[in-house]
Amino acid sequence: MRAIYLTGFMGSGKTTIAEKLSFELTVPTIDTDDHIEEVTGKAIPDIFASEGEEAFRKYESQSLESIPNKNIIISTGGGIILKEQNREFMKKHGIVIYLHCDPEEILKRLEGDSSRPLLKGDNRKAKIESIFSERLSLYREAHFEIDTTNRSVSEIAEEIQDIIG
Template structure:
């Protein structure tokens, strides 16, 4: 089976849903952020602070291409879609899934989370413009799943049904 790439804005549930999907399908799960962080031996926030967003995006793209394209789940960072070559890679090498979540719910989910390098301080002010600039890029995905007010179990089942892996 082709890889399942899970994309979406921060707080949409990519990592949690990916883990559950891996359990249900008995497939390994690779998280691009986690792999980049391990490779660089520092948190994503520290990579942004010390090397900048441009270098992080390069590391992220390189990581995406280094991961398997068969029999696995790959959860991505929210900004991986900024590079057209990443969107093309996911379309060509797997099932490309976008997890949508209402921005109001994302603000609630991220309340108190200071680990996100692109939003700090008044998250509500910073989050919506960032979400809107990325929305059309996320929507290029083959499958769209709304995670707003849904359980992890329901979301995982919707992904399985959408890509017809029953």
């Protein structure tokens, strides 16, 4: 099986869906954010704070390129699509599935979660809307798009299984 790369905004459910698919298909899953934390020995908010976003983006590409791309489900960081190099890499080496979620629901799903450096501080709603609209066309370069808004994890996982056959 070619790698399945799940992309989407923070809170779109990439990690949750990857874990569900991993269980159902009995293939391993890796999360690029977790991989970066393991390799660097630092938490993502600490990398952003001490080294900056650009350094984080370099780790992200390195992580993507070092993770195996056969028989695996990869949940990616929400900003992995920012680099053309990453978008091309994923499309070349696997099946890229964009998990779409409306910003209003993202706001609800991430309520009380303070682990995302890009959403730190006031007016999360405006931040989410602005980053979301900047990125939407990049997410949409995926091979497939699934709308996860108001849909259960099981329904979404089933749709992905139909896509990959």
